Amino acid sequence: MRALLQRVTQASxxxxxxxxxxTGPGLLIFVCAMQNDTLAEAATLASKVAKLRIFRDNADKMNRSLVDTGGAALIVSQFTLAADTTRGNRPGFSAAADPATGQTLYQAFADQVRAKGIPVATGRFGADMAVALVNDGPITLWLDTAR
Known part of the structure; x- marks a missing residue:
């Protein structure tokens, strides 16, 4: 699975x-299930997101996790994270999981994050969404369970 994390002060x-x-302070997480991903990848990614130390401590160092800060997560499905731009000028998305699998893994990821005690809000799978955010830092990270 792939995820693009943005540390935010707010997002909608x-x-x-x-x-x-x-959501208020925490993470905006764009997530994409890739072909051959399983529930295990969803669980691995959720665990990494919950424990990733990208929030400031009292010494202004990135040393605290989402769990440590009591922050929340806004999770949005985004199959375009699977884009292949190596040929031509039109991205290909064949590496993304099929929609039914993608939705199942997206929901599993959100459920796993929630199970870590993190408040979770979600977008609507497959919908045309408008996302607004105030990036904090800015801190933006790419995670991929295949690496």
């Missing part, structure tokens, strides 16, 4: 001009 997701999910 809207569908049809209506906010459907929002």
């Amino acid at each position: 997701v809207s569908v049809d001009d209506t906010v459907i999910a929002q």
Whole structure:
């Protein structure tokens, strides 16, 4: 699975001009299930996200995790993280999991993050969403369970 994490002070997701999910300080997580991903990858990625020390401690060092800070996560499905841009000018997305598998793994990832005691809000799988955020830092990280 792939994820793009952005440390945020706030973030929201809207569908049809209506906010459907929002969060305060924590992470905005764009997530994509790849072909051959399993529930094990969802669990591995969730564990990494929960423990990743990217929040400031009292000495202003990135030394605290989402769990440590009591922050929240806004999780948004984004199959375009599977983009292959090696040929031509039009990205290919054949490396992404099929929609049914993608939705199952997206939900499993969100459930696993929630099980770590982190408040979770989610976008709507497959919807055309507008995402707003205030990036904190900015801190943006790419995670991939295949690496």
